[in-house]
Structure formats: structure tokens, C-alpha cells
Amino acid sequence: MKHRRLLVLAGVVGVVALVASLSVVAAGSAKPTASHQATAVAAPKVPNAAAIKKKYGGQKITFVGDSVGNGHVRDAALAKRFTKDTGIKVSVVPHPAASDAAYSQLARAFSQKSSSIDVAMIDVVWPGAFAPYLVNLKPKLGAQSKIHAAGIVASDTVNGKLVAMPWFGDFGLLYYRTDLLKKYGYKSPPTTWNQLFTMAKKIQDGEQKSNPNFAGFVFQGNSYEGLTCNALEWIASAGGGHYIDNGKATINNAKARTVLDAIRNQIGKTTPRGVTTYQEDQTEHAFDDGNAAFARNWPYQYGIGAGAGSKVKGKFSVAPLPHGAGGHSVATVGGWQLAVSKYSKHQGAAIEFVRYMTSKAVERFDAITNANVPTIPSLAKDKTVVATNPYLKPATANVARVARPSKFLKTHYNEASKAIYQGINQILNGTPASSVLPGVQSKLNQILKEH
């Protein structure tokens, strides 16, 4: 017994020593960055700093920003510069990584009228829900909002009030393997869904001979918000509407049914059966490990694929997503906005912070150092920005954007989106669209009526 205790103690000491030595040794090795070469750009200085300092210097605001990681590091760097120039102390709190947890955190604070949050980072579909609790930014930031993408500004304007400023913009892209297209004799990426399915089948059949895990086309098919984004692209590009148009649910129409059934028929053929559990992460893994010919994903995947150690480095590119017959290519808008809480005790200082963060200089900084998609269209012409974010080339950057119908649904957006993605997930799992869509449409109409 005496010896056993000694042995266990030795074990504990050993583990601690091992761990400590590991950290020392590993400290020397460089971290393989999956993203881009960050040119040493410093956080931009705050314009008009002296005037702001005079008016609001010494005040303290809390900014609920990006989750722990590189996003938080960027926020902290910008906040530090802002504090240095204007004397307004900014306390940066990262929001939870999971989107619904971030939503609950804000919702709870707002419903309790808490003054603990001054500036909040909100998803592109949340302005409708949070509008009653946010300050109207139009008087002070209306002019600045004009340099941002009109579509996003429109989606941030609820009942005439500009409740949030666009900060990052995301949009759907078609990633494709340039080497495989060449190998199988295709000169350019597909422009229609049927073309995509044909090309995917041919490439998959060829590649599966050497790689049984190869799939033609992967996307986000899990029962979650991402599916609402993916399906909106399918339906809108086929001329099937935007789930809700002009205040009425339109999801149950022939064009929508056709395109959904077409995608459903590919599951198990050119799309793996497990795609109904895929989120962004699994899609990215499939493509970047060389196991997919086509993938639909957000711009973030570009940096990973082009990074050191990626199996598809130099072998892929992006294109607008295909469209249905008679339709045109679209991309679902994602991304984040900055809003000021109505219960903030320092609204003026908070608005100045938002002005800084959504300025062209800062968005440029964000795009270069952290590959955040800017919401200012003129930045797509900036050479450094495009160098670090190649998906901003005109062909893809100018694709028509479609927004999810959060404006009509306001606080019920989550419930409506759930009805949509649960229904579409059911279709992908094998049920024909004609049996599912009527139910989804009536549920959406019922929710719309609750206003």
C-alpha cells in the first residue's frame, strides 16, 4: 500500500512534468496557419478621435463580440486601439460559439432590460427579433450605411429604423475541383443544377474506382439553420420564391417541389447518405480532404483549402451556385451586424464604437488580417483585400443576394425557420416534397398570422 501510493504520486508528477515540457518544446514550433498570409496591418486609427474623446472620454462600454479565438483577438486589438485614441474603455466579451446560445444570451439580457450590454454582434436574421430593444442608428450612422451593401442595410432596417450596421457579410459559394473538371473534360463549372448533377456523377464514378469515399456534391443538409440557407439558394435560383414573399408563405409551389425532389434524388447517388447530418464543418472536411468534386459552403472554406497542409491547395476554385432552368444564380446572405442596446447607459459612446468598427478602414483591416467578408462593395476592388480573399472576384462577389424572410417573421423567425428546415430535412431523408411542403406552408402562414 505504501509503495502503491508512492507509485501513483510518481505518476502524477510524471504527467505534470511531461505536460510542462511539451509546452516548452512546442512553444518553439510554428503554428501552421490554415488561413492567409496576414500582412502586418495595424488597427486603423479612429477618425475624429479628439472630438469623441472630449464628449465621451472615460465612459465604459461592453461589447459582446466574436467568439473566443481569432475573432476575439481581432476584436480585442480593435477595441484596444479605440480605447487608446478616444479614451472610451471597451470591455470585449466573446459570445458563445453556438449560434442559438448567443441568441439566448442577448434575448435574456434584453428581456430583463439589462444595461450590461452596450454593443452587440448580431446575426443577419436577428434584427427583426431584437428591433424593439435596439437603438435607431439612422440619425447618426445613416450616412455611413450608404457605403455598405444595400441589400444588407435593407435587411437591417425594420419599420424604417436602422437597428444594426452591417459588419461582416457571408454568402453561399460553389467550390469545385479545377483539376478534376479538367481530367473529365469539362471546361467550366456548371451553371444549372442538372449540369451539376451530371458532372458530379461522371466525376464520382471515375474517382470512386480509386477512392471509395469520393462523393460528387456535398452541402449542409442537417436539420438546422444552415439548411434554410442552402435550400433558399436551391428554391430561389429555380424561380420558386423566397419561402415567404410579400407577407405570405409561398414555399409550396411547383418549381420549389421540382428542385427539392431533384436534390432528394441525388442523395445516395452523387451525395452521401450522411449529408442529412452535415453542417459546415463536415462539408469542409469532405471537400478539403479530396473527397468531393463540388461543395456548397460559405467563404470561410476558401482560406482553409488554400492553406498549408491542405490536400486541395491550388486545385480548386469558386463559382456562383447553379440555378434552375429559367432562373438565375443567387447566394444566401449570412454574416453579422453591430447593434446598440436601447438599455445601454452610454448610447453615444456605443454608437461611436459602431461607427469605427463598420468604417471602411476597419473592414479592410478585418478582411486582410482575419479573412472576414467585408460588407462594403468598394472593398472588393482593393487589391490586398482580394489577394487574401480570392472569392471576392467579380464573378462571385456580384451574384444576386437573397435574404431569409426574417423581416416578416420578427420574433418568430426561429420557429418559422425550424418548420422550414425540419420539413426540408424530411424531404432529403426520402419523403417527396409534395407531401411535406403543404404542411410547412400552412405552418408558416399560421406563424405569420400571429402578428
Added chain:
Amino acid sequence: MSSVAQPAPSRRRRRRHTKLQRRQTRIGWVLLIPSLAVVAFVAIYPLGKTVYQSFTNAEFLAGITPTKWVGLENYRTLWHDTVFRHSVVETIKFTAITVSFEFVLGLIIALVVNSHFRGRGVMRAVMLVPWAIPTVVAAKIWQWMLDDTYGVVNDLLMKAHIISHPHAWVADPATSLASVCAVDIWKTTPFVALLLLAGLQVIPNDLYEAAGVDGANALQQFWRITFPLLRPAILVTLVFRTLDALRVFDVFYVFFGQRPDTQTMAIYAQSTIVGDGHVGYGAAISVAIFLIISLFVVIYVTFMRVTEE
């Protein structure tokens, strides 16, 4: 369960009024003060508020619509709610499978650790591993292992020629419940094993020695000595395991998210309150969950009382 200390029979006639009984009652309640204080603060207020909310139309982000009393309307809607009914069935299926497997497995492990079997020290350490990993992380690891492309489970099964091509364990509705049960059993068997082990350790060794001398074999010893003396521990374990299984959330959330066909009662409550924002209706769901689980408790208690006689 053996009864507690009783006053001598001669005093029983005037039990309620004897000084001893009054003293017992007083001390008994005084000792309970800390627990009751905790209950009052962290349980009664929130539970009371939830019950109250179930009679209103409270919303998470009320905005301009005021919260008002709606009486039993939430409950009426709940009665016709097929999604809720389905979630109740799912939860009960899950509970039945996991509690039975965990009980058998946990009992085996407890018996092994309690015996003079050679590998018991290692078994004791091994038994703690599933438990030390946080539930959400464990669920993600299992999700990865069961994946149809990158999952090691499929890879091993194919190498052993048990299946011919990878199976989407989590995605396929036929095996989704089995996969989530496998994870929960893995994670919570240590809980059961530990409780049963504690119960085993208080059984005196002399009983076994005497039985051995009288010629009883291992199986007879188990049925005649171990099982009866272990009964209190078994019942407490089963009650708490069943309660936990009926409220299961984490594993299902990581595996299935908002997938409609695999919702448990707790997931449905969560998605109604936080996702849809219907706090009042969600409170009604919670009260319904409370009543359903209480039903199970009543069944267990009746069973305990009946078998005691």
C-alpha cells in the same frame, strides 16, 4: 429497508405527546433547515414561477405584446400536440433501453470490482474514464466515431467483415436510437456501478463465509444474500437513473439537434422555450414532463412498498 430507532413499546401508546417524541420531532426538523433553505431558494421559487407561467402566454422576447393569463389554454393545446406525444414515446423507449442495459452492466462491473478478481484495480480505473469526459465532448467524439465516412466504427466493422459498406448510424432512422443509447450507456454505467458498489461494500463478508461453509455456490450466494441486501441500493439507483434518462438532453442535442423524429421531451421543451420563444407554452410542457416523471416515481414507490411487505 430496516426501520429507524423506535421508542420502547410501553411508550408507544402516547407516542405523539411524549417528551422523547417531541424532542425527536424538533431535532429532526432542525437538522433539515439547511436543506429546506436550499430547496426554498433554488427550487420552490423557479418551479413556482414555471407553473405560474404555464397559465400565461409569456413570450421570450415579448416586445410590445403584454403577458396575460390564459388559464388552461396551453394545456389544451398540449393535449392535441402530436409532436409532444411523439417525444414522450421516444423518451420512454430511450429510458427503457438505457436503464436496463446500464443496470445489468453496472451490476456486473460492481460485482467484479468488489470481488477478489485479479484485474479489479484496473477495472476500477477504467470504469471512471467514460465519466470523466464532459458529456457534450463525449457525444461529439461518439458522433465522429459513428460517422459514415470518417467513422472508426464503420471502418472496424468493415475490416472484421461484419458489414460490407459504411452505415450512417446516426442519420438512418432505424439505427439512430440505438446509436444514442450506446453513447448514454457508455457514459452513465459508471454512475450505476458506483452506487451498486457502495451498496455491495456494506454487506458483511461473514455472511458469505457462513454460506460458503454451508455449501452454497456462487449463484445461490448471489440470489440469497447479495440481491436482497442490495435491494435498497438497487431501488435508489433505478429511481435516479430513470429520472435522469427521462430528462435526457445533452446527448440527443449533440447528435440530432432539431431533427423532428428524434426529439425527447426535454429537447422539445428547450426548442419551444428558447428556439420558438414560447415561454408560457414551454412552461406547460415542463409541467407535463414533471407530471409524467412523477408518475414513474409513484410506480417505483408503490413497487418498493409492496415488495417490502
Added chain:
Amino acid sequence: MSTAAETARTTAVRPISRSRRFRRSRLGRALLKIPFWILIVAIFVYALFPFYWALRSAITPDNELFATPIVYWPSNPTWQHFHDVLTSSFFLHALLNSTIVAGSVTLLSLVIGSLAAYSLGRFRFRGRSAVMYLMLSMTIFPQIAILGALYTMISNFHLYDKLGALILTYLIFTLPFTVWVLTSFMRALPADLEEAAYVDGATPLQVFYKVLLPLIAPGLVTTGLLAFISAWNEYLFALSFIQTPSHYTVPVAITSFVGPSGAFQFPWGEVMAATVIVTLPLIIATLVLQRRILAGLTAGAVKG
């Protein structure tokens, strides 16, 4: 207890059946052990396999993590993930926070719970059962249902974003089973155990402390361990009541890791490394505790 002589006289001389003779023979015993050992090995594999998977993933470089065919052991193992986890300021803090929270909750549960168990198990008064079921009912409500009300209460007590909020709210689920398990242990002790001590003039608290507590030691260890692990693993309240990263507990910290390219990228390598870091000390700590307690237990638990 019968003496050896009595035993020898009273043991019936029964002919042993053939199957029994076989089972008792060397070969029989060896063969019987095979299914037993298969079962043991199966249990080991089932319990340890995910941990092996976490370990191998923790040392696999990012680009090999999802390689197909599956890599069972990386060709170039890396310590990068461990380095990243250990140098992230909030993870080490999280280990400390979780230890503080879990330790305090365990201590509180044991103290409060054992007093309650003493009352409910050794005293007779009306309302005993009601109290026990009241405790039980605390654990029956789904966590999400009481989250909103608890959040309000926590804010009112100015405990938001403080570890105290967690210590208080975790009692909701640790106290009930602590009370129930310890009560069943208390009840299982012989009925007139305290009589001798009362005769000697001991107060109830002394009886509790000197006589009863040592005898229910296995119950205390068990519920202590269970309470510790429940508090350690809890996720929902920790996510909802804590805001600053330096106050995170371990489950929230691990799930808040994001990949370098943002929230869409789940950093499997770091998460697996964090899992390994969290699991090992816990196992070692419990190993140390278990050996100590189990060794001294059987001695104390028996003679009544």
C-alpha cells in the same frame, strides 16, 4: 459463528453431481473463465475506445484528422494541439474554476445532505416522506424550464457571471440524490446503534459525527464522487450564467474553442487534447482516493 468441529459434524456428505465435479476441476474452471474474460475484455474495449480515439486525435496534425482511410495512429504525431490548449489563457483558468465549483458543491451537498439524511433516516416524525419527495421533485423539472427564473434570481442576487451562481444552482441536482442515498445508508444501520452513545450522554450531533458518519463512509465517498462529477460535467447553467471567458468552467471552455477560420470550423485537435488533459488528472485523483477509502472501508462498515 460455528466452530470448525461443529462445521465438520453438520456438513452433509452429499454426492457431488458430475457437472459440479467438472466445474470444480481445473479444466472446468479454466473453461468457465473464458466467457467471463471475454466479457471483461469487451467492457474494457467499450469503456476505453473513445478515450483512445481522443488521444490519437489529440496528437494527429490537423490535415490528417479526417484523412481516409482512417489513420489509427498518426505517422507524424504533433504536440501542437496540447500546446495550443495549454497556452490558451482561459482553459487553464477553466480547470481551476471547475475544480472550485465542483469542490464547493460537493462539500456543501455532503454537509447539508448528511445532516438531512441523519434527520430523515434516524428520527421519526411526521412529514419525513413529504420532505424526501419534495427533494426528489426538485430534480424532476427539466433544466431549461427553470433557467429563466433562475437567471432572474441570480441577477437579483448579483451573482451573474460569478462562480457563486453555479455553486448555488448545482445544488438543485446534487442535493436530492445525496439525501436519498445517504438516507438509505442511514436507515440500513442497526436500529439501536445510538442507544449506547445516548446512554453515555452524547448529544445528537456528537452521535452523528462520531458514530454514524464513519459507518456510512462508502455512501459519503460515493455521493461525493457523483456530486463532483455531475457538477464538473454540467453545461447548460454554466453556459447561461457565466459570461467572461476567465470564469468559464471546463465544458463551456472546451466547447468554445473555435478553429482559426471562425465559428464554422470545429477544432477537433484542440478539443481532443483538452479532453485528454481533463480526463487524466481526474482518473489519477480518483484512483488515489478510491484506494485509500476502499481499503479502510470494509473494516469500519461491518461489525455493528
